[in-house]
Amino acid sequence: MGDESGKPKGPARLTAWVRGTVQGVGFRWWVRSRALELGLVGSAANLRDGRVEVIAEGAVPDCERLLALLEGGTSPGRVTGVSTRWSEPRGGISGFVER
Secondary structure, rough: OOOOOOOOEEEEEEEEEEEEEOOOHHHHHHHHHHHOOOOOOEEEEEEEOOOOEEEEEEHHHHHHHHHHHHHOOOOEEEEEEEEEEOOOOOOOOOEEEEE
């Protein structure tokens, strides 16, 4: 599968759950814009518990860049934490959508 960090060696699927004051169109739009700039596909969706789930598929370095942006607090809203899971990409995704 991948290395000791759990990241796949080739393309990857990053699932990130973002906590803080992040629900809303502005945050999801920001995530979508950054993901598209990085050439990633996936989605961003509000969850009922107040988190936003971000799913991104693409090259590991590009997924890591998106994660760094999420964790770095450069986004609209106030991010207080990010939990992640790495896996093999599932494919079948085109573009990046806000759900």
